[in-house]
Amino acid sequence: MPTLFSKIITREIPASIVYQDDLVTAFKDINPVAPVHILIVPNIEIASTNDVLPEHEKMLGHLFTVAKQVAQEQGVAESGYRLIVNNGSDSGQEVAHLHVHLIGGRNLGPLVQTRE
Ligand code: 5GP
Numbered sequence: 874m875p876t877l878f879s880k881i882i883t884r885e886i887p888a889s890i891v892y893q894d895d896l897v898t899a900f901k902d903i904n905p906v907a908p909v910h911i912l913i914v915p916n917i918e919i920a921s922t923n924d925v926l927p928e929h930e931k932m933l934g935h936l937f938t939v940a941k942q943v944a945q946e947q948g949v950a951e952s953g954y955r956l957i958v959n960n961g962s963d964s965g966q967e968v969a970h971l972h973v974h975l976i977g978g979r980n981l982g983p984l985v986q987t988r989e
Contacts, residue, residue: 876970878914892943896932899943899975908978909947909954913940919971922960940975949977955984 880886882898891911892899902910913936919925925933937956944950954977959966 876918877968878912878970878972879918882914882916891946892939894939897936897939899939902974907976907981909949909976911943911947911975912972913943913975914970914972920969921966921971922958925971936973940973943975944977947975947977953977953981955981 875883875885877886878898881888881890881900882893884890888903889901890898891901892913895916897913897915899911899913902912915929915932915936917932919929940956941950944954954975957974957976958971959974
């Protein structure tokens with residue numbers, strides 16, 4: 874069964890897509906935590922970083938080039954931004970389709986909450 878993000882990639886489910894090519898798609902997060910919150914996802918279904926294979930390396934490298942481009946287009950390349958990949962339950966990963974959060978447009982504070 875296609876993942877939620879696969880349905881966004883194929884446009885079965887609407888989303889604000891800001892970039893798409895043969896390998897990756899970038900779209901606005903439905904519940905943004907900052908003025909800029911974009912999800913960048915492989916077009917193929919990889920559930921999490923635990924499922925990454927050597928054959929994915931070229932595509933995943935490309936994903937970072939796209940992240941750089943999207944950051945520039947969204948106006949946060951100079952002010953700064955954070956790239957986050959959640960993996961598994963302790964991270965709070967909700968969607969089992971590998972994705973990079975690109976978050977910026979405000980001071981993002983500490984990397985991780987210090988409280989348990
Ligand atoms: P995760 O917690 O898995 O790292 O992040 C999943 C992200 O997907 C969340 O930030 C959530 O707001 C976003 N999201 C969930 N459902 C949808 C949706 O239907 N459309 C879009 N654009 N984003 C979604």
